[in-house]
Amino acid sequence: MTVLKVAIVGCGNISRRHAESYAAAPTELVGVADIVPSKADKLAAKFGGRPFGSVTELLTATSPDLVSVTTPPGSHAEIAIEILAAGKSVLLEKPPVLSLAELDAVAAAEQASAGSVYVVFQHRHGSGGLRAASLLADGALGKPQVAVCETLWFRPVSYFDPEWRGTWVGEGGGPTLGHGIHQIDLLLHLLGPWKSLTATAVRLDRPVEFEDVSMASVIFESGAVATVINSLLSPRELSRIRIDTTGGSLEVNHLYGYSDTDWTFTPAPDAARAATNGLDPGVRRTGSAEVVAADTDPWAGSAGDDVPSNHEAQLGRLVDDLLAGRTHETTLASTRPTMEFVTALYASSLTGTAVQRAELTPGHPFYRALHGDVPQADIDRTMNLP
Ligand SMILES: NC(=O)c1ccc[n+]([C@@H]2O[C@H](COP(=O)([O-])OP(=O)(O)OC[C@H]3O[C@@H](n4cnc5c(N)ncnc54)[C@H](O)[C@@H]3O)[C@@H](O)[C@H]2O)c1
Structure with a gap:
């Protein structure tokens, strides 16, 4: 062999x-x-x-x-x-x-x-992620409109004991680069090219040169919008992506790796079926399964072998x-939008302005380093909240 x-x-x-x-x-x-x-x-x-x-x-x-x-x-x-x-x-x-x-x-x-x-x-490689990417790409789940991406993890102070952690030179960045990047990469893989973002990064507690919490509002080329939050200060940890499309709500809720059971798809109320039943498709009531076209749910219909994302x-x-x-x-080329996103998050939070993805060319001040060569004292002033 x-x-x-x-x-x-x-x-x-x-x-x-x-x-x-x-x-x-x-x-x-x-x-x-x-x-x-x-x-x-x-x-x-x-x-x-x-x-x-x-x-x-x-x-x-x-x-x-x-x-x-x-x-x-x-x-x-x-x-x-x-x-x-x-x-x-x-x-x-x-x-x-x-x-x-x-x-x-x-x-x-x-x-x-x-x-x-x-x-x-x-x-990107568990069965849930493969199904989501394929069904979203061919439009079977509807057009994405609103997304939420959360990496709420907990790392104690001792996590930063190894010399390379907590520093721009060794670790390169905080939860945006080192932890949330998994979810950010999956979000971008599922939603396609992002266009612009506005972000905030703060250092609330940990002994690091960069952030321990960051947040971004993102606009995609498709017109979809998303919020992204990355934290290392969240005792009940979770990793979650939710994408609301014209066809329903797709959600994965896990921690360090998902199985098929961590994914759900809730189809949008189906107008034709609701009319047949004399119901308003815009009003979802508890247990109102009859307004959902479950028999035509493309998510349930695409289930196969469960491969965890490890x-x-x-x-x-x-x-x-x-x-x-x-x-x-x-x-490597397929991960450039993810590194562009991370770069833009630091650039936006340290400059206080929105960043367009198209700006991130070799002449951009944050192209060479995620701290953008901003003096550490200025980074500390911007990231340390009173
Ligand atoms: N995909 C994931 O889910 C996941 C999870 C954890 C860590 N990681 C990544 O894996 C990488 C390593 O993380 P880790 O937790 O295993 O770190 P680690 O500190 O436990 O291991 C790194 C090893 O590299 C060695 N090393 C350092 N410089 C070297 C060099 N120039 N040549 C050869 N060896 C060298 C160190 O001696 C050490 O043994 C990081 O990029 C981290 O972000 C990925």
Whole structure:
């Protein structure tokens, strides 16, 4: 049987999810690398492959088809460019990079390489997300009008103990970039191109250089509107996206990964059926199921096997795609609107103005860094509420 040769750079927490997912797919783990040798040794002892002290050593001694980059976000771009220069493909953990400038540098390296770049956004790959994307794209669920996207998580002060966390240089940003990005990516994947946004980012409690809560109002090119909130201060955690369309309300309500049971679709009252029953379709009463055309509900009708939105779902699809010679759809290029959104959120909150997506070209002040080179004292003044 043909297998894909894979490797992992960065042997910390999330590397285990990669190793387990590859073990469940037709792959051979040829090497793992970490700047802390004992971490590479430990991962190799459990999952196989040769341990190395750096990506350079790994690429010199082995020839993987695909390399997972599971290091802290501040190192992703440099490591990805080195892997691409060796002609190999890369799977970048989220957030793929820390700025649009880094994203474009990695994209340029990809252009010059035989390898390709993919990004881990596992929530695009569960069965619920795949159904939602396909039904919304072909109009079966109606036209999206209003959406709400909430990432209300809790991270204690101790979460920021590792040196790279809490800093622009290591972590790159707060819950907008590091946590809410999962939901933001799924929202944009489902609703299509966004056009403009206005945002607020504040630091209420945690010892970080950036925000611990952010909020945005977004207008999409389709005319749909959405609110997005990202928090690390919310004890009862949830991740939720709700999209109200002309056809109904689609909602996913989960935490770190959904199953089919976390999705609901509530069809809009059906005018023809309501008229038959002598009811007003604009008035929904408790238990008034008769005004809903349940037998023609496209969401219920599209149910298949339940695939939860975890690493195994995406990495399994990625391996299958690469072995079959197909392009895996979560390319680096497909995640640019998500990085543009994150960039615009910081730009809008630090400048107090609305940001158009079309403005985010190399000349934009926030293109090179999410803090836009605004002095830290000014960031502190803007983000720290009295
Ligand atoms: N997709 C998800 O749901 C998800 C969940 C958690 C974390 N992540 C992402 O995974 C990445 C890693 O997070 P983590 O929690 O595993 O971090 P971690 O700190 O536990 O692990 C990072 C590892 O990388 C090593 N490292 C650092 N620089 C290196 C370099 N230049 N070369 C080789 N190794 C290097 C460190 O020694 C460490 O072992 C981050 O981008 C994070 O955002 C994604």
